[in-house]
Amino acid sequence: MTIRVKPARGSGPQRCRFISEQHLHLFIEYVASHPDSGIDVAKLTEQAQSFQEQQTLLAPVYQRSFSDCERARKQREFDDKRSDHLGRLVVRLIADSFVENGGRPPEEGGLSRRIVPGLLSVLQLALGTDVLQDARDKGEIIVQRLREHHGDEFEWEDFFENSDAQALLANVLIELAVSFEDYDRRMNWAAGVLNSALEHEVKADNSLPHWTFESVHFRSLAAALFRPLLEVTESADGRIAFASAYGEDKLNAMRSFFEQARLT
Numbered sequence: 001m002t003i004r005v006k007p008a009r010g011s012g013p014q015r016c017r018f019i020s021e022q023h024l025h026l027f028i029e030y031v032a033s034h035p036d037s038g039i040d041v042a043k044l045t046e047q048a049q050s051f052q053e054q055q056t057l058l059a060p061v062y063q064r065s066f067s068d069c070e071r072a073r074k075q076r077e078f079d080d081k082r083s084d085h086l087g088r089l090v091v092r093l094i095a096d097s098f099v100e101n102g103g104r105p106p107e108e109g110g111l112s113r114r115i116v117p118g119l120l121s122v123l124q125l126a127l128g129t130d131v132l133q134d135a136r137d138k139g140e141i142i143v144q145r146l147r148e149h150h151g152d153e154f155e156w157e158d159f160f161e162n163s164d165a166q167a168l169l170a171n172v173l174i175e176l177a178v179s180f181e182d183y184d185r186r187m188n189w190a191a192g193v194l195n196s197a198l199e200h201e202v203k204a205d206n207s208l209p210h211w212t213f214e215s216v217h218f219r220s221l222a223a224a225l226f227r228p229l230l231e232v233t234e235s236a237d238g239r240i241a242f243a244s245a246y247g248e249d250k251l252n253a254m255r256s257f258f259e260q261a262r263l264t
Helices: 014-032 041-052 055-081 085-097 113-127 129-153 156-160 163-178 183-204 215-225 227-232 236-246 248-260
Strands: none
Touching (some): 014 055, 085 156, 085 163, 085 215, 113 129, 163 227, 163 248, 183 215
């Protein structure tokens, strides 16, 4: 008696089923190779076969697993195409909010990956070309250092979780928030830049549906983009640490931005 591993066909959830059955088969073989464990391999195999037959239970798991892997693959392809490593950090913060990654649709206030070019334009115009290029150069240095350290095992998560990269991102976001001193005027300007980028995209590809970036989308964007800084400044200790690192004026500007964006 043994576990039957059914060959995978096509490119759907059955691929995940094939992997799970391989693991189950290897586990049974591992147990059988350790007779001193005292486990009855025949009974274990019988239970494993019974478990395999629970398709009502397992099919949704395979589907979720396949969907997660497919989203991760597409995100990796998207990440690997980027040469702007600062942009990677920014996009990483909001990626989970994209409808393409399972977030709310834009008509419900959600975001789309389509806003990325416009958002990067907002950053450049708000911070200035020199400031943004300096931040990009620093991001490139961090990535080069991590690639040298990790070699072939380098993953973009290494960059996203790096303390220097997080500090670089924080500096950029703080300067962006400070630039919103005249909030309503600045928010309308940012929405205009994003909509211009979206309109340009539609003109380049008529198959894309028209979408207008509105104030509700800006709030969703700000909530995702500034979440780490929101979390830091929620507590008194966090605000003290923030003021010590960046100054009281920038703390006040950040808090004012959060309030006007209705994030607090």
